Amino acid sequence: MDKKTVLICDDSLLMRKKLREALNPFNFEAFYEAANGVAAVEQAEKYKPSLVFLDIVMPEKDGIEALKEIKAISPETKVVMVSSVGTSSKLKEALKHGAYDFIQKPIQSDTLASIVEKALKEG
Amino acid sequence: MFSQYFGHYLLNRGLITNEQLQDVLEFQEKVHVKFGVIAVDKGLMTPSQVEEVHEKQKQMDKRFGEIAVELGYLTEEQVEELISHQKQGHLYLAQALIDRGYMSMEEFSSALNEYKKEYSLSTEDFEEIQSGNIETLVENILTKGHEDIREKFGSYISLFAKNMIRFIDRQTFLEISENLQQAKWLASQEILGSPSLFTAIAAEDEALLYIASKYAEENLTEIDELAKDAFCEFLNLHNGIYLVNMSNWGTELSMNPQKLEENVKVSGEFVTITVKTQKGTFHLLLSANPEKVEVQ
Numbered sequence: 515m516d517k518k519t520v521l522i523c524d525d526s527l528l529m530r531k532k533l534r535e536a537l538n539p540f541n542f543e544a545f546y547e548a549a550n551g552v553a554a555v556e557q558a559e560k561y562k563p564s565l566v567f568l569d570i571v572m573p574e575k576d577g578i579e580a581l582k583e584i585k586a587i588s589p590e591t592k593v594v595m596v597s598s599v600g601t602s603s604k605l606k607e608a609l610k611h612g613a614y615d616f617i618q619k620p621i622q623s624d625t626l627a628s629i630v631e632k633a634l635k636e637g
Numbered sequence: 638m639f640s641q642y643f644g645h646y647l648l649n650r651g652l653i654t655n656e657q658l659q660d661v662l663e664f665q666e667k668v669h670v671k672f673g674v675i676a677v678d679k680g681l682m683t684p685s686q687v688e689e690v691h692e693k694q695k696q697m698d699k700r701f702g703e704i705a706v707e708l709g710y711l712t713e714e715q716v717e718e719l720i721s722h723q724k725q726g727h728l729y730l731a732q733a734l735i736d737r738g739y740m741s742m743e744e745f746s747s748a749l750n751e752y753k754k755e756y757s758l759s760t761e762d763f764e765e766i767q768s769g770n771i772e773t774l775v776e777n778i779l780t781k782g783h784e785d786i787r788e789k790f791g792s793y794i795s796l797f798a799k800n801m802i803r804f805i806d807r808q809t810f811l812e813i814s815e816n817l818q819q820a821k822w823l824a825s826q827e828i829l830g831s832p833s834l835f836t837a838i839a840a841e842d843e844a845l846l847y848i849a850s851k852y853a854e855e856n857l858t859e860i861d862e863l864a865k866d867a868f869c870e871f872l873n874l875h876n877g878i879y880l881v882n883m884s885n886w887g888t889e890l891s892m893n894p895q896k897l898e899e900n901v902k903v904s905g906e907f908v909t910i911t912v913k914t915q916k917g918t919f920h921l922l923l924s925a926n927p928e929k930v931e932v933q
Binding site: 525526527528529531571572573597598599600601602603618619620622 | 873893
């Protein structure tokens with residue numbers, strides 16, 4: 515399997531830290547981080563990560579806008595939305611714009627693991 | 638949670654001292670048996686099933702029993718039976734007060750009756766509160782005499798009390814208080830839509846570190862970026878769950894990113910709820926008119 519890279523985008527330092535710790539066992543080749551939607555799009559364009567974890571409520575540019583732009587720049591990138599606002603309308607909106615999956619905060623490690631495993635298996 | 642309320646009632650009536658209250662609440666914390674523990678003890682659930690329900694409870698505003706039934710681990714009848722084991726929370730409080738010689742059985746019983754009378758609690762309401770129904774507690778006790786606050790913020794405050802218990806401190810006590818005028822740390826977040834809301838939590842260093850440590854599940858001892866972030870993130874998570882609840886009730890809302898400010902004065906149209914935890918007090922600020930709240 516090709517080496518995989520991951521971009522974590524959340525305005526919360528705590529959430530980025532927790533996600534990174536939870537993703538450590540998956541041996542990603544590189545981790546990139548962004549604290550808002552604008553930085554996430556820039557990083558996605560630069561590194562074309564295999565997987566992106568994207569918060570929805572963020573300053574500068576929200577996660578749904580960032581999702582649209584990331585999918586336009588890098589269609590192969592799988593974008594997993596991570597938010598406390600797991601309403602069905604947000605979920606539908608994210609899926610409509612190409613989100614791969616949706617994780618409700620606080621993150622459960624087994625949910626995260628099954629999504630990462632599925633994404634990595636599909637390549 | 639009822640013990641906190643009845644305990645404060647005894648304190649306010651001068652029937653026990655603050656030290657005695659802290660002492661019995663600590664004792665109660667030690668002897669409290671969680672719902673899941675009773676379920677395992679009775680052989681109805683496995684520890685991993687209990688753990689799964691606890692994890693789900695952090696993401697959705699549902700009670701242990703409801704989730705356990707949805708997952709097929711318990712039947713409605715089993716939940717009822719387990720609840721009846723939990724309803725006796727005030728007995729632990731009575732036991733502790735009497736064992737330590739702070740009150741006699743008669744004094745306790747008469748104070749409890751006075752309390753029920755003062756809050757016009759029916760036997761049904763009292764049983765609901767005993768079994769941990771936070772909505773009934775907020776409606777009948779916390780917002781008694783504050784109908785306007787109950788109407789505007791009742792569901793928000795109930796959820797906040799539940800999230801405090803789930804994420805921070807099971808011994809949380811909330812009461813409506815005089816408006817806060819200044820804050821060392823103020824984490825605020827605006828909820829947009831109809832109804833829009835200004836929401837904020839205000840704390841001094843000690844309470845910020847306590848909330849941050851509990852929420853991050855790490856021992857944070859300095860007010861650094863991580864501690865400040867964890868404090869804000871607790872508000873953000875709570876508001877996210879509130880939006881999910883509102884959406885389930887047919888109202889779609891959104892929210893702005895949360896922000897943290899230091900040494901600010903707060904004025905305008907809002908209400909203040911004092912939140913007492915085992916390690917310090919902080920405040921919840923709410924307004925149905927965000928444009929009428931001034932933070933300087």
